[in-house]
Amino acid sequence: xxxFSDEKLxxxxxxxxxxxxxxxxxAVLPVLHLAQQEFGGWLSxxxxxxxxxxxxxxxxxxxxxxxxxxxxxxxxxGKYMFEVxxxxxxxxxxxxxxxxxxxxxLGIKPxxxxxxxxxxxxxxxxxxxxxxxxxxxxxxxYREHLTKEKVDAIIDECRKNAExxx
Amino acid sequence: xxxxxxxxxxxxxxxxxxxxxxxxxxYRSVExxxxxxxxxxxxxxxxxxxxxxxxxxxxxxxxxWSFLAKPEGVPRYLVCNADESEPGxxxxxxxxxxxxxxxxxxxxxxxxxxxSNRTYIYIRGEFKWIIDILEQAITEAKxxxxxxxxxxxxxxxxxxxxxxxxxxxxxxxxxxxxxxxxGKRGNPRIKPPFPAVRGLWDCPTVVNNVETIAAVVPIINDxxxxxxxxxxxxxxxxxLISSCGNIKKPGVYEIEMSISVExxxxxxxxxxxxxxxxxxxxxxxxxxxxxxxxxxxxLKTAKGDSRMMTYxxxxxxxxxxxxMMGSGGFIVLDEDQCVVRHTYTxxxxxxxxxxxxxxxxxxxxxxxEKILLNIENGKGKMSDIxxxxxxxxxxxxxxxCPLGDAAAWPVAAAIRHFRDEFEWHITNPDDAQRRNxxxxxxxxxxxxxxx
Ligand SMILES: Cc1cc2nc3c(=O)[nH]c(=O)nc-3n(C[C@H](O)[C@H](O)[C@H](O)COP(=O)(O)O)c2cc1C
Ligand code: SF4
Ligand code: FES
Numbered sequence: 001x002x003x004f005s006d007e008k009l010x011x012x013x014x015x016x017x018x019x020x021x022x023x024x025x026x027a028v029l030p031v032l033h034l035a036q037q038e039f040g041g042w043l044s045x046x047x048x049x050x051x052x053x054x055x056x057x058x059x060x061x062x063x064x065x066x067x068x069x070x071x072x073x074x075x076x077x078g079k080y081m082f083e084v085x086x087x088x089x090x091x092x093x094x095x096x097x098x099x100x101x102x103x104x105x106l107g108i109k110p111x112x113x114x115x116x117x118x119x120x121x122x123x124x125x126x127x128x129x130x131x132x133x134x135x136x137x138x139x140x141x142y143r144e145h146l147t148k149e150k151v152d153a154i155i156d157e158c159r160k161n162a163e164x165x166x
Numbered sequence: 167x168x169x170x171x172x173x174x175x176x177x178x179x180x181x182x183x184x185x186x187x188x189x190x191x192x193y194r195s196v197e198x199x200x201x202x203x204x205x206x207x208x209x210x211x212x213x214x215x216x217x218x219x220x221x222x223x224x225x226x227x228x229x230x231w232s233f234l235a236k237p238e239g240v241p242r243y244l245v246c247n248a249d250e251s252e253p254g255x256x257x258x259x260x261x262x263x264x265x266x267x268x269x270x271x272x273x274x275x276x277x278x279x280x281x282s283n284r285t286y287i288y289i290r291g292e293f294k295w296i297i298d299i300l301e302q303a304i305t306e307a308k309x310x311x312x313x314x315x316x317x318x319x320x321x322x323x324x325x326x327x328x329x330x331x332x333x334x335x336x337x338x339x340x341x342x343x344x345x346x347x348x349g350k351r352g353n354p355r356i357k358p359p360f361p362a363v364r365g366l367w368d369c370p371t372v373v374n375n376v377e378t379i380a381a382v383v384p385i386i387n388d389x390x391x392x393x394x395x396x397x398x399x400x401x402x403x404x405x406l407i408s409s410c411g412n413i414k415k416p417g418v419y420e421i422e423m424s425i426s427v428e429x430x431x432x433x434x435x436x437x438x439x440x441x442x443x444x445x446x447x448x449x450x451x452x453x454x455x456x457x458x459x460x461x462x463x464x465l466k467t468a469k470g471d472s473r474m475m476t477y478x479x480x481x482x483x484x485x486x487x488x489x490m491m492g493s494g495g496f497i498v499l500d501e502d503q504c505v506v507r508h509t510y511t512x513x514x515x516x517x518x519x520x521x522x523x524x525x526x527x528x529x530x531x532x533x534x535e536k537i538l539l540n541i542e543n544g545k546g547k548m549s550d551i552x553x554x555x556x557x558x559x560x561x562x563x564x565x566x567c568p569l570g571d572a573a574a575w576p577v578a579a580a581i582r583h584f585r586d587e588f589e590w591h592i593t594n595p596d597d598a599q600r601r602n603x604x605x606x607x608x609x610x611x612x613x614x615x616x617x
Contacts, residue, residue, distance in 0.1 A: 018327040020241075020284070023367060025349035029332050033291060061349070068351040069332035070518075071291050087253045088454060088511040089410045089497050125335070125515045126253040126454075127292055130495070131408055131416035140294040 002039060002050045012054055025057050028065050032072060041081070042073035070124070078113040078120035080158040083137040084146075086123045089130035098134045098146050099123060105155065118162055119155075168422035169396060171384040171404050172377070176265050182299065184306035187267040195386035196312055199275045200320045203386075208279035212382060214390030216402035221247055221338075221375030222453065222493040224477050227382075231280060233362040235370040243371040244282035245347065246273060246379055248289040249331055249338035253454035253515060254495025257406035258376035260418040262289075262296050266303040270326065272379035274312055275386055277324045280372050284325055288343050291332040300328050335519035339567050340373040342521065353521050354567035377406050397423035401476035405494055407436075411449075412500035414438035427451070427473045427480075428465050431498065444500035447605050448584070451480055452492025454512050455572035457579030458505070459489050485579065501605035505587050509580040510538035516573035527570040530561040534577055541588060544595030551588050555581055 004012065012031055019026040031051050032043065039047045043066050052059040066072045073081075084099050099110065102121055106114050113120045129135040132144035143154060180186040187193075199208050213228030234242060246269070250258040262269055269287075277285045289297060304326050307313050315323045329347055331337050337346045341355035344366050365371020381403060385393045394402045401423035410416045413431065415438040421430065430436045431446065440446050446461040466473060468487035473479050477491045499508060517531035537554055540546045558574035565571070581588060591598040 018286075018329065020367070023348070026329070026347060028349040029291070029346065030330050033330060033332065055349075057349075064351055065349065068521075069291075069334050071333035086511065087515050088508045089254050091508065091511050092411045092497070092499060092503055124333075125518055126251060128250045128256040128259045128290070130254050130256055130410035130497070131418070132256075133410065133416075137292055 002044075002046050004034075004038060004054075008034060008038060016055070024055050025061065027055055028057070028062060029069070031055065032062070032066060036072060041077050041079075042075060076113070077122075079118050079162060080138065081120040081122055082154075083122045083124045083127075085125065085127045085129065085133070085135055087126040087130075089126070090133040090135065093133035095134040098136075098148075098151065101148050102151055105151070118158065168420075168425065169404070170420045171393075171396075172261065172268065172380050172406065173265070173418075173420045181265055182267075182303075184267060184303070184310060187265070188310070192267050193271055193307075193310075193312055195383045196271060196274050196278075197318065199278055199386050200318045200322060205279045205281060208275060208386065211385055211390040212279070215381075215385040215393035216390075216400065217378065217381050217385060217393070218400070218402075218477065219375055220377035220381070220405065220494070222252065222455070224491060227374065227378055230362070230374075231372060233360070234280060234372055235363045236281070237370070241283065241369050242281045243366045243369055244273065244277050244280050244285040245340075245343065245366060245371060245373045246285070246287045246376060247338060247340065247343060247373050248287050248293075248376050249335075249343060250293075250376070251290055251335040251338050251519075252493045252495055253512065254410060254450060254497040255408055255453045255493040256410075257408040257418050257494055259293060259296065260408070261376055261380055261406065262293070262300060266296075266299050267307070268380045268383060269300070269376055270303050270307050270312075272382045273326055274307070274317070274324060276372075276374065276379055276382050277326075278322055282372075283323050284327070286347060286366075287326065287328045288337070288347055289328060289330055290337075291330045294330075297328050297330055304328070334521075335515075336521045336567075336569055339569060342567070343373060344371065351521070353523050354569075356566055398474070398476055399478050401478060401491075405475070405491070407475070407494045407496050409437050409496040409498065411496075411498035412441045412444060412503065413498045414441050421475055423474075423476045425475050426465075427475055430475055430496075437496075437498070440498065440500050442500070444502060445605055446498065447501045447503060448499040448505060450489070450495070450497040450576070452490045453495035454497070454515065455575060456490040456492040457485055457488070457575055458499075458509075458583065459487075459579075460583045463487050463583070464489075485575070486582075489579070502602055504542070504602045505580055505584040506538065506542050506591050509576060510535065510542050512576045513538050513573070516569065520569060520573070521567075524565040524570060526561045527565045527573065530557050530570075531573050533557050534573070538577075541591050542598075544591065544598050546588075546592045546595075548589070548592055550592070551581060551585065 015027045015030045016024045048062045052062045110123045134146045135144040217227045218224040334352045336342045337352040342352040346352040361371040449464045450458045467482045480491045482488045513535040517535045520527045522528045558577045561570045562574040587603045
């Protein structure tokens with residue numbers, strides 16, 4: 001059942017309040033972020049329909065937006081998503097090798113999820129961290145100046161967290 | 167040490183918090199503007215300062231504000247562009263992350279000048295932790311009476327809201343940004359009408375970059391004339407440069423627009439030279455969309471003058487032998503880097519980010535990416551170089567928004583200045599898989615060849 005908690009519904013109301021009367025459609029991006037975070041890290045059709053009903057807009061208006069922006073996942077992803085930047089400035093500092101290393105270590109290619117459902121590797125374009133390259137986004141934060149050792153440590157950290165939360 | 171106007175206080179402990187920021191003189195510009203100046207006077211100060219938009223296009227800010235239509239009974243909006251997605255650019259992030267109140271302060275003064283009672287910060291969605299920092303700063307400002315109703319008893323009301331994007335470079339383009347803020351796909355609008363006449367929800371709107379808005383604070387505090395004394399010519403004030411690539415000290419630097427490119431790259435105050443004892447091969451001085459320059463043309467203009475870190479000097483020579491200040495994303499390539507591969511990653515970026523509305527941009531960016539990958543992988547033909555040239559020419563100027571140009575220029579400049587490296591990839595495909603072309607003759611002054 002797709003339904004925000006009362007607390008999250010309050011957050012939705014707070015966001016809708018950012019915009020003038022009748023302009024609640026503007027809240028679609030922030031509310032989709034909230035929905036993706038709450039409902040398993042991706043946007044199913046049911047989730048998008050729910051967002052449409054909350055904002056009193058047509059489902060198609062939500063699909064149009066959700067398919068345009070690269071931060072929305074339209075299919076299930078792993079518990080931990082490694083979003084590694086591959087654009088020029090990061091490439092100059094070895095992002096290609098980091099992407100390859102993560103792929104080999106987890107046995108997946110960019111765009112794939114590991115068999116245990118823990119990890120998804122995604123290549124992304126410039127994240128405005130070019131001076132701290134190579135880098136990736138993991139959850140809310142950036143991990144910068146990546147090396148193989150740092151990648152190892154991050155993967156261990158995720159595995160430990162996953163165990164603790166089980 | 168050059169003077170710093172935006173980042174002078176950034177290293178003070180806890181400057182992110184309201185109390186410290188205020189103790190260090192924060193929010194004085196709001197007091198001054200609201201207590202002793204009317205909106206027109208604020209606008210005049212900004213005009214006098216010569217401030218030019220720091221988002222990339224360099225349009226004079228005071229002039230942009232004065233174009234704002236003011237029909238009776240219609241709200242006006244100020245929207246701050248914090249989408250920062252141009253490869254090489256990470257200055258706005260730094261400012262918002264470490265001294266968020268400077269942006270909030272600038273937004274209040276600018277909102278007052280423009281008459282915006284509802285001001286939005288459109289921030290790229292990936293900056294999730296910065297959204298929290300900004301919301302915290304807004305709450306603190308509001309709790310201390312700088313936002314809300316009847317600010318300082320002036321009758322002026324203002325609220326600031328943070329609106330998160332969701333991963334689309336094109337939403338940095340101001341009309342795509344407004345579409346996105348209205349909850350639609352980020353498809354740029356056809357101009358005119360310009361946002362100053364019909365912007366957010368069809369109301370008159372000003373869109374300004376984060377750094378532009380922050381610069382309004384020292385302009386109001388110290389006066390537009392004093393601001394204009396810093397820098398040279400039409401490049402007044404200071405500029406944040408985010409430098410990256412193969413330099414010793416990547417990071418965000420605030421420079422006076424009167425230093426040379428050579429000083430910026432080699433002095434210890436800034437980049438500290440090229441990393442690992444390598445030599446400089448090339449540089450994109452203003453974010454991925456502006457032309458790449460080989461070392462010789464970067465350090466000196468075609469006329470032989472020292473190239474300076476100013477709007478005029480970086481553009482000296484036009485696209486034949488110059489580049490642009492752009493957003494201040496300074497990308498340095500050392501002698502071991504491959505220009506073909508670097509250009510390929512940029513072409514892939516623009517293909518990924520094209521909104522798809524115009525065929526030349528939608529199709530052309532994909533073709534350029536494919537051809538560049540072929541050349542990079544040793545599968546190119548000599549005719550591919552001319553084909554690339556032809557495609558970029560057919561994109562440039564034939565699209566709704568400047569993303570088309572932004573995609574065409576990097577490819578054009580790479581071919582213009584590094585044609586021999588492209589040819590080498592094609593004539594030595596096996597070699598090209600094992601090693602890079604290297605520095606070749608770029609360290610020596612080259613004659614400028616018209617293509
Ligand atoms: C494809 C594209 C991307 C852009 N991205 C940004 C951006 O991330 N941040 C920004 O401030 N301006 C960006 N701009 C420039 C904006 O359209 C606009 O000119 C700017 O926000 C105006 O602010 P300013 O006058 O203060 O520079 C972009 C323009 C284009 C064409
Ligand atoms: S130039 Fe490209 S990004 Fe701009 S409107 Fe046309 S297709 Fe979209
Ligand atoms: S190129 Fe990777 S963060 Fe900018």
